[in-house]
Amino acid sequence: MRPEGRDDLSSLYFKYPQFKSFKSSHKTEEKIPVVIVGAGPVGLTAALSLARYGVRSVVLEAKNTFNDGSRAICLSRSSMHIFEQIGVEKSFLQKALQWTKGRCYYGAEEICSFEMPNLKDEKYFPMYNIQQQYTEQFLWSAAEKNELIEIRWGSKLLNVKQMDENTTVNVECENGNYDLLSKYLIAADGARSATRNNLGLSLKGENFEGRYAIADVRVSMQKPTERIAIFEPTSDVGATVLVHRQPDDIWRIDWQLKEGQSEKDVLKEENIKDIVSKVLIELDCHEDWDLEWWSIYSANTLCLDNYRNGSVFFVGDSAHIVPIFGVRGLNNGLADAYNLGWKLGYVHNNMAPKSLLDTYSLERRGATLDVFKNATKSARFMAPHSRGWRLVREAVLSLAKSNIFAQPFTNPRQMSPYTYRENLNTFVNEQEKKFNSGIVFGDLCIDLKLNGGGYLLDRAGKGFFGIIFLDIIEDPRGVDIESQCQLFDPNFRIIQIYLNSQKPDDLNFYLAKKLDAKIGTFYLLRPDYHVGGRWRDLDIAEILQALKIQMGKL
Structure with missing residues (x-):
């Protein structure tokens, strides 16, 4: 919804284009x-x-x-x-505005903060x-x-x-x-x-009882780009408030509706403005502000069979x-x-x-x-649907400031890379057991800076590709495996990583450490950068088999 006097496309910061409707000349x-x-x-x-x-x-x-x-x-x-x-x-x-951190408040008191995983020299x-x-x-x-x-x-x-x-x-x-x-x-x-x-x-699944109002406002607020969560805010606007910064001095404010509140009343412009004013004051922001847009949503976990x-x-x-x-x-x-x-x-x-x-x-x-597993946990904590969950949340929030074990419950588990580990088409081989760490099959590969400039995945094409760790540039194994894999996928490429130093500041060595790789280690990756298999020691026959499985040819 937009403020009175503005239509659906009347934005404070964005000009919506109007495209011509398509006309067909054939039945x-x-x-x-x-x-x-x-x-x-x-x-x-x-x-x-x-x-x-x-x-x-x-x-x-x-x-x-x-x-x-x-x-x-x-x-x-x-x-x-x-x-x-x-x-x-x-x-x-x-x-876009990049961010890595979040802060959680219980009333006016900061109880904890979190930081998402962000390796040194990772591209994004x-x-x-x-x-x-x-x-x-x-x-x-x-x-x-x-x-x-x-x-x-x-x-x-x-x-x-x-x-x-x-x-x-x-x-x-x-x-x-x-x-x-x-x-x-x-x-x-x-x-x-x-x-x-x-x-x-x-769609089938679960509908949660918690409802949230969502509003975008334009205001000059001197705060960093991070996720702010306020549980039981002192302004008494609702059980939970979430705040995100966006480009163009736009701020997203979400707050949980109180039990029994009428959506019709909540959506009234004067009521939205009243809540936003209270939240901004709680954030110690006393600047003039404008309302951009608002709506209501409820949390659901639904999907097709x-x-x-x-x-x-x-x-x-x-x-x-x-x-x-x-x-x-x-x-x-x-x-x-x-x-x-x-x-x-x-x-x-x-x-x-x-x-x-x-x-x-x-x-x-x-x-x-x-x-759904993570989202369900988050939804029940962020918008508790029963007296039992409300008591659990109250206990966690009370403990979080001085007890580290309670703090993860306040983190909504920001988007972690999805995995296809359970997928039947993911190749599992005995050499997987030889790895102590690194990126396991099905997971998304990391993208780190390399010696000589550029990043690992810059060298990938649009097909399957392999990462091989070698100690000499003249090693023929990289060329050999590339030519054999191209018989099944013409787009296949090999990325050769040369390990001729073990200095801590050597970028190739740092990548090898993160992938638990040594000379001869090979990673097979799909076009979407998910690991399709990995070998501690090069095994061309198994690699070709894994490639064919990943392409649906076996």
Whole structure:
């Protein structure tokens, strides 16, 4: 909602573009590889991911502009890696605010702080804050320039039909309806997905009782970029208040509604302003401020039983809804989009069998369920739903200042990298037992600075790749394994890391230490930077087997 006198797109800091509605000149259009429903961040990331592999897509969007309100604001390190792969990271780095820390208060007293893992010389920070309008603008700007992507604004999905080799979408546009044929359909049309409803599918899971109001305000407040959580604030505005800084002097304030409060009353502009004023005073901010936007949400952990329905794939909120605690929603959706994007790319280019697409739901739904475990704990602590949980929370908060063991309970478990460790397609070998640390199979690889400049993952391409640790430049093993792997994946690359020093300040040695690597150690990575296997000692036969398994060829 916007203040009185301003429409939905009247922002204090962002100018919404107005795009022309698409007009179709045919009742039935030619078949294209992929139709994407929804031009939000997840849909556009899917389109750019597909384009990276030469796959054409048409993106349908019912509106004629970006989503209103700042919505999702936190982007994780893993999302920045995705943006780098699709070529949009520079815009984000110029605008977004990076952060690593958070502070927790019990009333007016600071009881603890936390810092997210952030290795020395790692390329990206753990978290960045930026309004969703900018996220959509940066992605749209890249998609608009890509000849493989066509965005059709003012185009509403009416019906979906699946046949043997076709998906037919009936679309309503400015000059009537038309049918659009495609091989695959990606539903990125949000929590109220028209695609999902059209196919008779529904989200299942748990709805939490806690409700939150959310407001964005413009104010010049001299505080660092970090997450602030106030439990039982002295202003008595609610049980919990969360505060995040955004670019352009915009601040996000969330507060838990009191039991029995009417949403209708809460949403009144005068009541929103009253609460915001109290929170700002509690933050020791006495500057003039303006209200930008506000809304209400409740915490839910909901998802589909399967993220694939025939030739239709669900990504982002159309597939799952998670609480905002820990900023998992959009970041999970971006991971969906890229996971599906590289797999569709490989299948479309006949580099992998269609069975590879079955791993999309297996992996991404598995990641969602893992998120649910942490999100459920966070939601019950942040918005306790029973007297028992309220007593637990009160006890933890009372103990947290002077007892370290209680402090982790106050941390909403900020977005940690998802893992595919339980996925059946992840190769496990006996050599895994020889590692004492490092990045285990299924986990996301770290990206550290190397000798000579640049970062580890800068050397990756768009295919599978290997990291091998050698002591001499002339060692033929790197070239040999690259040529053999390219028989199965022409995009395969080898990254050779030379270890000729054990000085603590040697960057290659530091990387080897973090990966628990020695001369001859090999890591196999997928296009999304997840570890597909690792070997303490080079074993080409096993590496080739693992590559084929990861590509769905075994």
